[in-house]
Amino acid sequence: MNDLEELGAFRAQVPEPGPERLATGRDRLVREARGRRRVLVAAWRAGLAAGVAAAAAAAVAAVALDGTDSASPPVAARPVSATRILERAAETVAGRPDRRPAPHQWVYTRTYQAGMEGAPSAMRHLESWVRFDGRETARYDAGPGRKPRLVVSRTVRDGDAEERSPAQWYDYLRALPDDPAALLAKIDQRAASYNAENGGRLYTGEDGRDQWVFGRLADFLGQGPSTPDSRRAAVFRALARIPGVQVKEGTRDALGRPGTTVSRTGRDGERLEFVLALGTYDYLGRRIVQAEEQRLPKLPGKRGGPEIIRAGTVMNEQAVEVSAIVDGAGRRP
Template sequence: MNDLEELGAFRAQVPEPGRDRLAPGRERLVRAAGGRSRPRVPMWRAGLAAGIAVSGAAAAVAVVADRHDPAPPITARPVSATQVLERAARTVAGRPDHRPAPGQWVYTRTYQAGQKDAPSFMRHMESWVRFDGRKSAQYDGPPGKRPRLEVTNVGRDGDSEERSPAQWYDYLRALPDDASALLAGIDRRGKSYNAENHGRLYSTEDGRDQWVFGRLADFLGQGPSTPQSRRATIFRALARIPRVQVKEGTKDALGRPGITVSRTGPDGLREEFVLARGTYDYLGRRFVVVEEQRLPRSRAGGGGPAVIPAGTVTGEQAVERTAVVDRPGQRP
């Protein structure tokens, strides 16, 4: 069994984590490498599978194999997080909000890469989700045949975080427009989730800050479902989180130039997201191992523990294009 198989089996074999401070990070690491998410944790925290976080049932995609090499970890010059994020906030604050019509569709094309040698290491994905969340669409068909567009009805399982694009828009639009108030509200939500999950989201103040950082990054990744006015507040809130770093002159997973905003958690896993230069549009996400990770050996076979070296990119995603269109199958 290789290291990636060890990672895939890890979530199923480990008992509920106790006071071990690395337990939440190990689960985040497995999710970033393609493992399963735990029950009742919001699907948008499951990582890199979609350019816009929408209902798990609605995230219908067409997958195309690709040989693109992922970008290396960031190495560019650090700059003031406060200054850059305030500049980003001022840039986007002047843009008007626009709520798509219920019958319009959110189109998203993303590039996704996992850890090298993973079964689905690199791929492009396309999805169409109706703004009201009632339908999704994808191109599908047998290999060698012309793909056909399949439109399906979408059901929901009742999870409070399984929102349609319209519900996400309304939820984010209703958030406070003050950065301090926004952080306080996110902190309350985090405490509620943490209690529901028996303390598995975080166990320290630093872990809490990391969770809040990840949630705000997810909000930015909602594409047309994130009102421009709330993007400004999110940027200002990110600047208030301790140990957030910003580097200019970086690239996303597709090699596009950008600005990387990152934070390293107490588990030694760094979460990054990339913004486009000038526009500060969200370009994608990356997870990087900063401290060597040693995961327990699988019950399925012998050998020592899986070792993930420092510097390993466990998963990354780039939003190639996202837009509002009038019908499924339409590309902007």
């Protein structure tokens, strides 16, 4: 059975949120592409990846550490069976025990962020701390000529269900079904209600819904210590049931680390990818790629023809350098 036959044998009941509100995210990307500004994906949830990219990021304070650049490696063209590789990933992580961090412990995350190719850099390496119970966040504040100073802040939430603390994300994900079909059905319910709440702007049509759930599952994998290992297996198996999912081996993430890329391209020509580490299938990061050439409308008063985003352009990407539990704000693993 070839890859197309394997994919065709499955039918996903479908979805939940993609690269963080995929539809609105796409609008933002197009607007920023016009101005050639860097598109930044939030750290921590994106996930990590997103990351990726996401909800816990609202609770995370981040600080730019340096301006080091890193070339965006191309995705290697060595497709393999999505169902076979994702099942292997599920079997690899299924036996790992769940370990829920203590409420007073902190989630430390260091990420690499990059925006659209050719645009000026805004931020590169970010690090952040958030207490597992979500009550506090921390960051290093380094002003001109000043020694970096750790700033710890109380967290204020606006009540949005998606603005969860790391502990709330852990409990939410831990309660999801083990069965991949049941998992997709549950996310599908959330997708429909969330899309309705947003006036149908998150996605349109069945393909848009599939793209949204693909991104949502990638977000789940990118939650770092807030994703119970027992749920990663169900997520991998659920991903294999979504039509159009592709897997390529011999790829690299935004930092050049070798891995396996899982991707899906929507009908709008936007490809969402996330990278898994070799052997462990840990989440390394994500990128959004313009898979098809896109012509942007000419801006009033601007000389020349319409701006063109070439096929293969990396719109933004993120790599999770470190994501771990530490015993206090400002500490590193």
